[in-house]
Amino acid sequence: MKANPISPTIPLDAEGVHHGHLRLPYSRDDSAWGSVMIPICIVRNGSGPTALLTGGNHGDEYEGPLALFDLARSLDARALSGTVIVVPAMNYPAFRVGTRTSPIDKNNMNxxxxxxxxxxxxxxxxxxxxxxxxxxxxxxxxxxSGGKTLDFLPFCAGHLLPDKAQEAKVFAAVRAFGAPWSMQMTEIDAVGMYDTAAEEMGKVFVTTELGGGGTSRAETVRIARRGVDNLLKHAGILRGAPEILPTRWLEMPDGCFCFAEEDGMIETTVDLGEKVEAGSVVARIWPIGRTGSEPHEIKANISGILVARHFPGLVQSGDCASVVATMAD
Structure with a gap:
């Protein structure tokens, strides 16, 4: 197997605090011998567990980078028992331009x-x-978070897994994160995801959806900062006990997704966190080519709570218009 061309500018296993980059050679028009320089911080103290913390998997999602650049600045190795690897902007080319996918190859990191x-x-x-x-x-x-195209009720999430012992560890970590909502999450298509790669290795993998609209809010950044601190304490890496906070558990059963079947201007008829009844209208798509046309109605497949909605005012056929979750047992 061919070696990967990325080289770290810092040691991966040394004690103490190390700030540097993952350097990927990338020859381009404006830099013949250039590189993509992905910021990384590694803090190590002793032989305890290792946490890998990432943000910017999609470049237009900001709670993770804000929480992780702050964490990397403030972590003290003396407060740890183990290792923390912090990559605040995993898809750095996309993060630099604020897009979901890379501007270089248009690939979706996740x-x-x-x-x-x-x-x-x-x-x-x-x-x-x-x-x-x-x-x-x-x-x-x-x-x-939702990036520029979705907005979410802020939740921490784990996936239902075939290995129930692994799943139990995942949901214990989700609970420790302490978001207002916790999700037993279902993906539309899990092929090629970072999540799937980690889970297939047997790792405890936790993710979030903390808002959206291509920006962040004070509330969602507070959730992110507190959550990563709680998770490191839960893992036994950062000294101290997690801050125990109330959370409400949700799940995403069959029928939770609603998709647009027309192009146009979207009108959301239900706000995030509000109750939805099966068959009720969750959004309307208004034709914009001429006046006098009736809107296309999008109806919920199931009863529950609206946890995600399409964000921009214009929508295309095939876009996810809304997600309805149910309270978990």
Whole structure:
């Protein structure tokens, strides 16, 4: 197997606090011998567990990068028993321009795993994480929010897994994170996801959806900062006990997703966190080509709570219009 061209500018296993980059050679028009420089911080004290903390898997989601750049600045190795690997902006090219996918190859980082050492820039980054960083980790936290196209009720999430012992550890970590809502999450398509790669290695993998709209809010950044602190304490890496906070558990059963079948202007008829009845209208799509046309109605498939909605005012056929979750047992 061909070696990955990414090289860290800091040691991966040394004691103490180390700030540097993952350097990926990338020759381009404005820099013939240039590189993509992905910021990384590694803090190590002793031989305890290892946490891998990532944000910016999608470049237009900001709670993770805000929480993790702050964490990297403030972590003291003397407060740890183990190792924390912090990559605040995993898909750094996308993060630099505020887009979901990379401006270099248009690849979606979270559909590029296990990656390729001789592939595109995004595939090389995915391959490095798959081969070098994920195997080191005991627990993985990957921050997400809705980016520019979705808005979420702020939740921390784990996936239902075939290995129920692994699943129990995941949901214990989700609970410790302490978001206002906790989700037993279902993906539309889990192929190529960072989540799937970590779970197939047997890792405890935790993710979030903390808002959206291509920005962040004071509330969601507070949730992210408190949550990562709680998770490190739960894992036994950061000294102290997690701050126990109330959370309400949700699940995403069959029928939770609603998709647009027309182009137009979307009108959300239910706000995040409000109750929804099966068959009720959760959104309308208004034709914008001429006046006098009736809107297309999108109706909920199930009863529950609105946990996600399409964010921009215009929508295209095939876009996710809303997600309805139910209270978990």
């Amino acid at each position: 559909r590029s795993f296990p990656g390729k050492s001789d592939g595109t820039v995004t595939q090389k980054i995915a391959d490095y994480f798959h081969r070098e960083l994920l195997p080191r980790a005991d627990i993985v936290l990957d921050f997400h």
